[in-house]
Amino acid sequence: MGMEVDSMGRSGGLAFLWKKGVMCTFRSVSVHHMDFVVAVDEGEWRVTGFYGWPVVSDRHLSWELLRELRVSNGDFPWMCIGDFNEILFATEMKGGNRPQWQMNNFREAIDDCGIRDVAFEGYDFTYDNGQEEPDNRQSRIERAMGNERWFDMFPRARLIHMDREWSDHSHIKVILQPRPDRDVRGGKVFRFEQIWVGEEGCEEAIRKAWASGTGDLPDTLTDCAKELVEWKGIGIGKIVRDIHSKRRRLKCLNEGGRSARAINERKQIVKDIASLLKQEEIFWRQRSRALWLKEGDKNTKYFHQKEGQRKKKNHIAKLIDDDGREHNGTVAVAAVAKEYRPERR
Template identity: 60%
Template sequence: MNNFREAVDDCGLREVAFEGYRFTYDNGQAGNDNRQCRLDRALCSDEWLNLFPRAKLIHLDREWSDHAPIKLILSRKESTGANRQKLFRFEQIWVGEEGCEDTIRSSWNDDEDLLATLARCAEGFQKWKGVSIGKIMRDINKKRRRLTALNEGGRSVTEVRERRKAVKEIANLLKQEEIFWKHRSRALWLKEGDRNTKYFHRKACQRKQGNYIEKLVDADGREHVGFEAISGIARDYFL
């Protein structure tokens, strides 16, 4: 360890400031057998720190591994997106949820126009809501806050057992998140269980960008931009 510190000093490196629980390693044992220490860190030069003065190292929560993942953030990004009315979509994660089939039965009518029946189903689902990605993320965040408290707490047999339970619950929620983004991405050639959530999310974002209409040209050859103007041209075209 002394040799490591000397090498760091010789190279003129310094540690990036971190946030979160101070220890990044835990052997997962209970009671007096438990060992914790900070093994994982980020080092940088003064020149690098001048380029990224707002850099932060985040100690994330340990889940399956003995080591806590660390995340280097170079700067804080601010959201600049504009809000639009969201279209209704049936989510794959609703299948099998209690109340999903009942919602369809109560809304469906074979004697009525199909479009009207589908619209009533959509209205029924919006009232029922079921499992949404927002709820999944809120539950994940809630479970991870609990996991943070357990990681920083004691190491009794009961607490270690409770931590393992929390890890399993988070894994189940992450599975639901993966299914959601897979459905949105339309990347059906990948099997569920691959835990490719970031890939599915990226594909969904690519689809959203590809579906985005920047402008439309009306019958007189004039270009129109903006949500209201584009919506008006599309509506007039099909009416």
């Protein structure tokens, strides 16, 4: 479910989305803000998505709107998040200079509203103009701020500056209730992946295993799986590791200098990440069996959910052997499956 406001040319554009079952009550909207009340276990709180005026001469309108939103807030816990197109301090900009009066006007507005920053993690700046040095400009113009009642409700909340990829802006994400670190799960069951079809070496690995097999189908399939794992790695795990590796390098480039070489390398890595994400999409499409997905969708979380539903269905409760006897239970079913011999032609 959601609501959107169209962009103004290449600037602006707002969208507010929420999961089914989450209670969101609409309050107000304009081309520069979207305002909702969200009901959660902790109680109701207000969230405002904000887009500040990009032209400096109009920037005072941003602060007038922010103050109006504060007046209409009443006693609600309130968080305001978005692109304010302004910084609070000179240290929030790299390259160039910001007039002190611009920053003062922003500071006065948030003081009048009684809100303060949500502590962030990640790179210091959320915007990069993509130019080579010495013309490169970076700044922290995206942020999230809350009033004291909101911080009382979410005392451990933090803001994440996501690593910038295709856009000149970084995504930002608020974590309301950070989870403790969890242990990584162990090994996974082998599965043949559709994305391997057509790749060099795949057919040869299968032929090698099949030719050296003993004739026993389960053993031959096990040998085939071993050959494919040795050839390609561990399926989706390798794709995910490659994505993480590329993004770690991208993070270094985002936070480093802006030489022509670094900018060109960054462009190539962004293309590599796009290719890997496409492979990940194909992987989960195969797993979910939801083949009606439109090309280009990146909603892999949806596929994870569909895969989970499929696993619930793909359970063999019983098997009937060649003599017509019914076998129940994991061990008995596995024994019948292992003894099965397809007719040779």
